[in-house]
Amino acid sequence: MICFFYIIFRVILGLLFTTSAGGIKSRRQRQTINADVPEHIKPYEGQNEENTQCGLVLLPGCSCTNHTETTLNVFCNRAGLTKLPSLEFGPEPIHTLSFEENKLTSIHTGDFFGLKVDRLLLGNNSISELNLLSFWGLEYHLVALDLSFNQLTRIPSDALRLLRNLRSLNVVGNKIQTLHNNDFLYLTKLEVLSVDKNPLTVMEDDCFVGTNLLLLTADSVNLTMGLLGIPAKDLQNLKGLSVGGNRLRHVNDGWFNAYPSLTSLNLDNNDIRELSEDAFSGLEGTLRTLELNGNKLKKVPREAIQHLQNLESLELTHNHIKKIYARSFNSSKQLVTLNLRANAISDISPFAFEDMPTLEEVDLRENQLITLDEHTFFYENSRVREVWLADNNWLCNCLLVWLRKEYRKHTPKAAAFVDLEQVRCQRPDYLADRPLVRIPKRELTCDHDYYYYYDEFEEPIY
DSSP, X not given: OXXXXXXXXXXXXXXXXXXXXXXXXXXXXXXXXXXXXXXXXSOOTTSOSOEEETXXXXXXXXXXXXXXXXXXXXXXXXXXXXXXXXXXXXXXXXXXXXXXXXXXXXXXXXXXXXXXXXXXXXXXXXOOOOOTTTTTTOTTTOOEEEOOSSOOSSOOHXXXXXXXXXXXXXXXXXXXXXXXXXXXXXXXXXXXXXXXXXXXXXXXXXXXXXXXXXXXXXXXXOOTTGGGGSOOTTOTTOOEEEOOSSOOOOOOTTXXXXXXXOOEEEOOSSOOOOOOTTTTTTOTTTOOEEEOTTSOXXXXXXXXXXXXXXXXXXXXXXXXXXXXXXXXXXXXXXXXXXXXXXXXXXXXXXXXXXXXXXXXXXXXXXXXXXXXXXXXXXXXXXXXXXXXXXXXXXXXXXXXXXXXXXXXXXXXXXXXXTTGGGOBEEESGGGTTOBGGGSOGGGXXXXXXXXXXXXXXXXXXX
């Protein structure tokens, strides 16, 4: 009996929504907007009442584009809406429907009834709660939902339970403090979850149960227990994890053993000063991308990365690394990209990148380099193709003649230094701020007082 009344109720509601006057209609359903239209969907002053695009009559301030030959994108961003108008697109499927940056406070039952929408964007509104039927009608089509930068204080699990095909959920920038047990229980196809910039203090043990998460981003939340505050038991299939900006001071040895499928790890903008040999234990054969930008590392974490056999990209920008010692990275036999930008690197061993046959890109901009050995990047079987060197403390003397020479001859070596024309001298004073490659060879001498540069090494860089 309950099922019978539910069916009757849905049919009646469907008839109401397909016959009501709306702000967005197909050409076949076009009606004249008159004085009885509510204030929140009236045309702006001085604007033509009829806004026709893609065969639809749209609200003033809305626009439409063709996503494919059979699907549309409809954008009603910054339209001043305080509630959603009735939406009638006829049979046209919608790839993206966007109401970002409006003044919406809630979604009412049936607002999306009868629509076929793949991606729904509701970010930057003032939505504080959602009821069980807020997304009624989108059960079988919606795959991506953006609720970022609203006023939610918890995951709207009741409203989400209908979205059985949802694969991506974004609740960044809300006021959620706890991920409760079973919050995502019915989202069995959920693969991407973004909870960044929430005041999260607790993730309960069963908060991810029922999901099939492949990517979890939890940047700039309040992980009071550090990485231990993330329950891993339902994240065995996770391939990407981002926990940047959480003031993490260390990585617990063996913590990643619970993530046997992880290929990408972002630990940017934390307070990590050092990493132990077992910091990434469990990721030896899977991890391909490691981001440690914006931490407080004083040296390359050689011991921590030496067992990451398949590491392809390593990001270490904006740390406090001063020297690159011999064979600092050569245990990473698959490394392709190495970013060391914006550290305090003043010395690089000529053997720093030896025996790294897959290395192709190295970024050394914004450091304190004074000189560079000719053989640093070029050795037997070297594949280095892109090196960035600008914004360093270059001492332009006879030791850098080789670099100018390669540039003038347009050799393959010179081609690898992609920003060579931006390399400017810092010393000697009479060459300051001049491009190295524009200085005549006779001026690149070692006769001046800067020929010798002394530094007290804690240990040899060779």
